[in-house]
Amino acid sequence: MNNSKNQRDSDIQKKIDHEIRMRDGACKLLAACSQKDQALEAAKSLQTCSTRIMAYMSELQRMKEAQVMQKVTRRSSDAGPMDDRLPCKGKVAISDLRIPLMWKDTEYFKNKGELHRCAVFCLLQLGGEIFDTDMVIVDRTLTDICFDNTIVFSEASPGFELRVELYSCCSEDDYSAGSTPRKLASKLSSSLGRSAGKKLRAAMEPGPCSPVSNGGASPLLLPVPSVPGPKYHLLAHTTLSLSHIQDSFRTHDLTISGNEECSYWLPLYGSMCCRLAAQPHCMTQQMMSGCLKVKQLGGDTQSWAEVYAVLKGTSLFCYHRQEDVEANIEPAFTIAINKETRIRASEKDPQSKVQNICVSNQYGGEEVTHTLTTDSREDTHRWMEAFWQHFYDMSQWKQCCDDLMKIELPSPRKPAPVTPKQGSLYHEMVIESSDDLSSTVSDILARRMQELELRSQLGTSPTWMSVFDESNPKSAGRPRPCTSRLSGHSPCTPPRLPRSPLSPHRCPQLGLLSSDASLTSDSDSHCSTSPCSQRHGWPEPSSNFSLLSSSPSRLRPRTLSLDAKLSTLRGRGYGGGGTFQCPCQPPPSSLLAPLPISSRSPLSQRSTQTTLSCSSSTSSNSSSNSEGSHSPESSEGAPFSRPSPARRSLRNLRARLDPRNWLQSQV
């Protein structure tokens, strides 16, 4: 007993030492670095290390106190070991943190002064684990603070408390804190404008609004070194617990500290949106396994089947042999063990010496009972104990045990490409009103479209199927009512606890979409002779697309100009035309590709199949990409002459912006 405690002590001590070293490193870095970004990052590390040290210190103190208490109680009374059942631990993951902001309109129109910019990050603490998110620079061009990180805490008990703290630090260039001497600072502040001076003064001194974030430590703990440089202040915090866990996004309230006068202030809307999921170990690990005998239902009462049973999640999986578990073979049968299951030990069988275990479930109104037995009394006892523990775990973890929630571990991938500086909403609006066909305009347009990173598809006159697939969706969970505010800030908060949907497996065979980085998604991987060569009737109206096999070597499918498509498809007419009226009176070419499914080979990286997606459009529009290659004309002849690339691109853009069109984008 003492050994384990000493072990834990030394573990924590090692962690504390590690963090102290990290903190010293961060201090040195902070003192040495000159660039603003580096300073902010270093200050963030400093904050995280300080918090961790405090947490470890307090845990150490708690352990020491517990030791002392135990010694005291042992002396005073000889209370037997408490037979409390402990619930199993689990993984808790928080992801997709989003904190909406509420800028005043005056902020947008402020011309004077620098852009008020803050660096923010979140500190998440559960038990003894503390993690920080990446740092985000926030200014009035952002409507929400988004943290992309997924944070997973591995050993959480059901009564956990996840504390989320938002730290922010003013990051305006002119007001670097600390370095200017006091007298000069006051002189400056009085000579600057009132608001600028106020900010400067606030940045200089801690002031009443900043809680002493790292100081204020009890004298037992180490004093925190004070370093010059940016300091983070606590802006908002909240605590999440088991009741907040759900397999979808929820909004939580934030408690905001600080006020408008503080330099690190940001106008928070007051809530935080995130996805909090949990995987208790009883759902992911084998809680109990061993050999069992299951009475065959119906028929001979004495016939027992020998199985190797594994208790995991909400089921007892019974395999024929133990090796099947490793080999991932399907179990022979599965008995549900969930909140509605009832398990009891039956009367002793006269023939055998051990009691039977009866497992009863309700399957749609009918009660089905499975009878299990083991070889020895100890085994029976162990199984009963395992079942009780499992029920206890499920009662403690509540909604987390209904279905397995998915936790995505962030895959180690290259850092995301640096996105260009986010312009404001106004900058993103494109206003192209010129009808000028001069080369400069078309050049600009062509360049513009190349910058756009997507595959949008022009779909105008949709020959929509009036009958579309009404088949029932895959059993992806029960639908539930949802209210969503249109402010765009808060997602649904359903009144009942929903069930999480069945996990869609990645489709093993995928005939797939071309959708390459070209502007349009009209892509046909092959030369245009293939569509013509295969003339087939139309498939049933509800399927829009079929797959076309292509040459395997092509990674980037070539685009077919609309003209070529029109001419190939014109000969076929189209079936099941939409009842839809397009104002532009298109030629009766169709949206659908009448090509058969040639083959559905398993997915390979070099996709051997692509979708032919063509869109019809008015005769004034062209849907082909100016930079795509031009596939040869179809054998049916090309009644149209192909316009020049510049004109086509201009037409493209005009088509996109023409309000008569109903834009569609492929994702």
Next chain:
Amino acid sequence: MSTYTPGQPVTAVVQRIEIHKLRQGDNLILGFSIGGGIDQDPGQNPFSGDKTDKGIYVTRITPGGPAHEAGLRMGDKIMQVNGWDMTMVTHDQARKTLTKKNEDTVRLLVTRKSLEDAVKNSMGSYPRQ
């Protein structure tokens, strides 16, 4: 789907659909197309019941694609993507929210007429307790 009154919350029966994006070279694709948006003409939407509905609708699904496997169907109206609202966004905003490069999975909330009807019918057959 009920008509939208500005300023009032929107209620809908929704289904959660989780789509794992498929990687094709440098791109992550979902396998469907969207139409609609507050900057588009809602009268041209063939899938909406209410022709003033400017929401984002699924206009086409690639058979066998990630969206199809996940249960998305043509004609579905997308209410939310990963917590972001889709009922009051421009077309481009919707597209961008769906195609974020750093996200491998999108969790959608979608609604469709058949869902509403199913709920209405099931509520109708059981007496209120």
